[in-house]
Amino acid sequence: xxxxxxxxxxxxxxxxxxxxxxxxxxxxxxxxxxxxxxxxxxxxxxxxxxxxxxxxxxxxxxxxxxxxxxxxxxxxxxxxxxxxxxxxxxxxxxxxxxxxxxxxxxxxxxxxxxxxxxxxxxxxxxxxxxxxxxxxxxxxxxxxxxxxxxx
Numbered sequence: 001x002x003x004x005x006x007x008x009x010x011x012x013x014x015x016x017x018x019x020x021x022x023x024x025x026x027x028x029x030x031x032x033x034x035x036x037x038x039x040x041x042x043x044x045x046x047x048x049x050x051x052x053x054x055x056x057x058x059x060x061x062x063x064x065x066x067x068x069x070x071x072x073x074x075x076x077x078x079x080x081x082x083x084x085x086x087x088x089x090x091x092x093x094x095x096x097x098x099x100x101x102x103x104x105x106x107x108x109x110x111x112x113x114x115x116x117x118x119x120x121x122x123x124x125x126x127x128x129x130x131x132x133x134x135x136x137x138x139x140x141x142x143x144x145x146x147x148x149x150x151x
Contacts, residue, residue: 001046001075003082006036013038016048020065023129030062037086039079046070049079051086054096059087061097076106080113088150096147100125102138107146115146 034052124143
């Protein structure tokens with residue numbers, strides 16, 4: 001698998017990005033602010049993430065998604081590891097990620113990759129998204145913020 005930057009924002013894989021964040025306006029905003037990376041395997045895009053600068057010392061994985069047919073194969077972990085390495089190479093000291101309270105698999109994966117829970121933003125998804133989000137039989141209401149020290 002090869003992970004490389006997608007430099008043309010017009011060719012950003014919106015179908016994948018919208019899997020992780022169904023708010024098109026938010027996705028388009030952080031595509032302008034960040035760098036999009038795609039994971040290709042045998043000529044097929046299997047995953048994507050967007051890394052944004054939050055401050056001079058802090059980066060954030062603003063979006064990360066794996067094609068539904070390719071989930072649970074370790075691609076998400078490889079994308080996270082690539083994002084961590086990329087953030088380190090850019091001189092960041094901390095990397096953050098936010099996910100929904102209903103995203104049980106993602107919460108486990110981030111912690112397996114060394115992220116620690118930092119905070120909860122109550123009612124983030126119910127306040128910022130028009131449509132109800134439900135995963136694993138759980139209504140997605142709150143954002144769980146996680147971070148990992150890079151230095």
